[in-house]
Amino acid sequence: MSSVSQNFMKLFRGSSGPETIPAQGSQKLTRRSSGLGELSRSWESAENLCVLDLGSTSPTNIRHFTEHGHRIYSEDLLTASTDPELLTKDEQGNAILDSRKFLADNLVYPAAHFDVVFCWNLPDYLDESLVKPVVGRLWSVLKPGGMLLAFFHTRDAGPDAPCHRFHIVGADLLEMQKIVLRREARRGPTGAVHTAVSDGFQLQRVFNNRHIENLFRDFASIKFFLARDNVREVLVVR
Amino acid sequence: MSTPASGLAQIGKSVVIKGELSGSEDLYLDGLVEGSIALKGNSLTVGPNGQVKASIDAKAIVVQGKLDGNIQASDRVDLRKSAVVNGDITAQRISIEEGAFLKGKVDIHRADGK
Numbered sequence: 001m002s003s004v005s006q007n008f009m010k011l012f013r014g015s016s017g018p019e020t021i022p023a024q025g026s027q028k029l030t031r032r033s034s035g036l037g038e039l040s041r042s043w044e045s046a047e048n049l050c051v052l053d054l055g056s057t058s059p060t061n062i063r064h065f066t067e068h069g070h071r072i073y074s075e076d077l078l079t080a081s082t083d084p085e086l087l088t089k090d091e092q093g094n095a096i097l098d099s100r101k102f103l104a105d106n107l108v109y110p111a112a113h114f115d116v117v118f119c120w121n122l123p124d125y126l127d128e129s130l131v132k133p134v135v136g137r138l139w140s141v142l143k144p145g146g147m148l149l150a151f152f153h154t155r156d157a158g159p160d161a162p163c164h165r166f167h168i169v170g171a172d173l174l175e176m177q178k179i180v181l182r183r184e185a186r187r188g189p190t191g192a193v194h195t196a197v198s199d200g201f202q203l204q205r206v207f208n209n210r211h212i213e214n215l216f217r218d219f220a221s222i223k224f225f226l227a228r229d230n231v232r233e234v235l236v237v238r
Numbered sequence: 239m240s241t242p243a244s245g246l247a248q249i250g251k252s253v254v255i256k257g258e259l260s261g262s263e264d265l266y267l268d269g270l271v272e273g274s275i276a277l278k279g280n281s282l283t284v285g286p287n288g289q290v291k292a293s294i295d296a297k298a299i300v301v302q303g304k305l306d307g308n309i310q311a312s313d314r315v316d317l318r319k320s321a322v323v324n325g326d327i328t329a330q331r332i333s334i335e336e337g338a339f340l341k342g343k344v345d346i347h348r349a350d351g352k
Contacts, residue, residue: 059338073342073343074342076341080341
């Protein structure tokens with residue numbers, strides 16, 4: 001579980017939460033999304049949908065859904081997973097993240113609450129110990145027939161594939177913006193003020209199709225869309 | 239980053255209030271408040287140093303600081319780029335600057351009741 005240590009080595013321990021920010025001067029890249037296109041067609045005539053966006057807070061996405069009369073929930077799970085208070089050890093003394101505490105603080109919604117969940121690239125960057133518990137919770141908060149969109153890098157993307165935030169700018173069009181992780185300045189135990197800026201989130205693993213099918217095995221159906229940018233889009237239905 | 243207009247009721251950054259805060263005039267809040275805030279028909283601005291752990295009911299709400307609690311605005315909510323909000327937002331209109339952080343629901347209620 002070296003990834004946990006690596007992630008936390010970048011951060012100072014403290015009580016204040018980190019925040020994700022767009023990389024300075026980073027350009028927004030536009031990409032077509034077949035998965036989003038299919039989702040958009042399904043909600044075209046729908047009213048008052050309940051949508052959960054698990055990426056960094058996106059004013060564009062909030063505007064997109066509220067303008068169509070839907071309710072949107074925003075919850076940045078990746079940033080939440082960097083909370084130093086989650087760090088614990090397993091029976092062998094390896095550093096892991098406490099998934100119970102994580103799910104006690106995050107994704108706290110009634111069962112069968114959402115029509116649509118945008119996972120974006122969360123599973124690729126989320127710590128191993130949280131992936132399955134989070135997908136399990138997402139199953140329970142989705143309505144039967146509800147849809148979830150997730151993106152997975154292929155091996156060809158390479159280990160340094162940047163983590164992006166996603167803005168919905170069209171029925172099948174996304175803007176991608178590279179994000180970095182920022183920690184606020186704070187006083188350390190000696191009273192000295194520390195600040196730190198890390199490079200961002202690191203790709204934790206590459207899922208193959210079988211892993212993905214296994215991850216979403218409790219869902220009713222799963223559909224893959226292979227994109228040109230070494231990303232597989234996955235649309236699952238509960 | 240906007241500053242309070244002169245003549246506007248203000249709560250400075252060293253002020254701590256615990257309990258119910260209510261009034262019938264616009265308020266600029268840069269201190270710490272825990273409890274509830276009711277300014278029906280008026281606006282509330284949480285300044286960059288403001289730390290609020292309260293439910294808020296006002297006509298218009300601007301957040302530049304940190305807010306834990308639900309927001310109910312009869313008109314609009316503005317989250318500025320320095321805003322960190324944990325709570326649900328109900329308003330007729332909402333504006334969120336790039337960089338603002340929100341964990342919670344956004345529910346837009348139009349004037350026609352839809």
